[in-house]
Amino acid sequence: MLRDYVKTIKNVMVTKRILYLFVIIFFLCFSGTDPSRESQFRLKTVVIDPGHGGKDPGNLGTGKFKTYEKDVVLAISLKLGKYISENYDDINVIYTRQKDEFIGLKERADIANKNKADIFICIHANSNKSSAPYGTNTFVMGLNKTQANLELSKRENASILMEDDYVTKYEGYDPNSPEADIIFSLYQNAYLDQSLEFAAMVQKQFKNRAKRKDRGVKQAGFLVLHQTTMPSILVETGFLTNKEEEKFLNSENGQDYLASAIYRAFKDYKTVMEGTLPANFSPNEPMQIVDGIIFRVQIVTSSNAISLDSPKFNGITNVQEYVSGGWFKYTAGEKRDLASAYRLQVEVREKGFSSAFVVAFHNGERINLQDAIKMVK
Ligand SMILES: [Zn+2]
Structure with a gap:
């Protein structure tokens, strides 16, 4: 009886050893043939930043809806985060705000930096004095190249005027000053390459998936992007001052399309940067x-x-x-x-x-x- 038992144990051990050997041989044979195995970068943390909030409504749109920029961009941001969480268990999705509250621009960047985000996505909606312009833009941090980009970045940066002590916090940056831009002149964008890739992917999805007018990838001096230490983009999801687009941005369907377009771009970006085979x-x-x-x-x-x-x-x-x-x-x-x-x-x-x-x-x-x-x- 005991002998049988010992024999069985021995057999199990031998079988196990053979199995281990096979596993080792398998890995020796196949590791190194898959280049994706050797790639170290894994996209683990994404920080989503819905623009404005609380006492800062962002732009007010046409006035036809009871919502402002802060409400529309929060809805799109939460949908985007939900898509990512639902599809990737191993990705940590962090929001700079999940409700209607005021957060300073520096604090937003700090959240991304402290959490060592692999990518930072700011979501905004555009406005114009004229009701004619519509379409989407995606920005990376850089020097303002056109008057229109300068005006837009000044408008978006103006929310710091609602923060205490903004003069020291932002090294004297004053969105109302004609020389406001000067603090950006020494800026070196270490993540320009990746930011531009991601921005282009977002615009492509907006155009193909959400059927939006593609106003292109641009660069401008956004304070919130200026402070981050990872690839970062700022998405202008459309013009709330354009009647048709405002309607789209306020609709559940429109918000779904925009969030899903950014999600698809995120997926593409992750695949390309991780350098893994499909x-x-x-x-x-x-x-x-x-x-x-x-x-x-x-x-x-x-x-x-x-x-x-x-x-x-x-x-x-x-x-x-x-x-x-x-x-x-x-x-x-x-x-x-x-x-x-x-x-x-x-x-x-x-x-x-x-x-x-x-x-x-x-x-x-x-x-x-x-x-x-x-x-x-
Ligand atoms: Zn905004």
Whole structure:
């Protein structure tokens, strides 16, 4: 009896050992073939910032609705956060406000910084003296390039006038002063590349998914973006001073569309920045090489042209430049299949470009990575 028992135990142990051996062999065989396994970045925390609130109503719209900018953007923000939480258990969604309350611009940025957010999304709605303009914009932090952007950023920044001690808090920034912009002149946007990518994805989804007029990706001096230490965007979801758009922004359906568009962009951004192969894509499956489609790894974006042999590129070979939206963008390598591009991304990240990501081109034109993946599958 006892002997049988010992024998069974021994058998179980041997079986277990064989099983472990198989598991180890399996990992030895397959680890390293999946480039996505080696990528370290995981998007874990998102901070969503509904603009204005409490004593700061934001813009008042046409007056036809009983709601203001602060109400509309809160509704869209909460829907966006809900989409993310429902679809990703492992992502921490933090709001700067979840109810109608006043929060200073610096405090909003502090919430993102303290929580080490991987991405910061500010949601606003636009206004204009004329009722004609409509459509969506997404902004990244930068110097105001046009009078219209300057006016908009001053309007959005003006909420600091309702904060105590705004002069010391914002280093003398005065939204009413003609020289208000000067504090932004020394600003270096370390996350410009990622912020621009995300902004472009949001605009694309607004246009395709929510059928909004695409007013483009812009840069302007927003105080709330100025203070953050991660990729950050400010979304203007539409004009509350335009009758039709105000109606859309106030409707449940409209808010759903806008939130879902930002959510889809978020999903794309997460995939690109994590540098992982799509879930239904086996690393060992041969991928199609499609004529005209190539993949490169983007390493730097700059407002000025950089010489291709600049030491800034840290000895990376085959650096190429392309210009998009007025920005000079630099890529490493050139691969015809996606898996090699992801392997190159790992190498480039190890050389110090920790947020480098794969970009796709079709006949020399930059295209969306997800679209390229569909073409090579
Ligand atoms: Zn606003």
